[in-house]
Amino acid sequence: MSKPYEASIRNIAEEPWQQFPDHFGGALSKALVHPDTVGSRQLDYRISTYAPMAYVAKHQHKVQEQVYHVLEGEGLMEIGDEKRVVRQHDVVFLPPGVPHSIQNSGLGNLTFIVVTTPVKDA
Template identity: 30%
Template sequence: MQLKTEYEKIEPYITKDGSIIREFMHPSVHGNSEQSLAEATVPAGGKTMLHRHRLTEEIYHITTGCGIMTLGGQEFEVRTGDAVCILPGTPHRIRNTGEKELKILCCCAPAYSHEDTELME
């Protein structure tokens, strides 16, 4: 069981919605049981695809940058320090409106899975 990770040793990958992810903790790898914690990176001018998760509740915490969050029928600005709760079944996406990378700490419960991600565009 791996209870500690090191940022530089985590290989990023592309999720189904198009964001670049570094998975800090995930049950399939680290032995925790119910949630995952990852950093998502959206490049300047980029955005994730509109999507939803049938089972997973997510919390986004913006650690660097700014953008526009689409959450259900709402759109609003987000910036460093903001947090957003995304309830299961809620369509969402984030667009980077800044000149630098947008970085988001993503907590998912149950843990993130491609199978629970439904693309909507």
């Protein structure tokens, strides 16, 4: 159920950690700006922390664009058939239709922001 569509200020501690579908091994996220948390219509903004070996299954979006901004740790980002190490301060842009996944291949937690727009694929 969506929240009212209005301005809001929230603290990150107010949102519980969740393991969304197709996320495995301790791939946890907080949906900070999302239809279910603040009533957003065009934006999904999450902070995620993946334990070592945690990952999201390879997938693609029909119309959504995504940005991943790595805050700490390191992992492997798979884009199409290419795998690249990502670490602090790396920013990844994914246009619609590009298969991708991210996994924590490092020794500590991998923490990143994910911004998706629009909220849902058409």
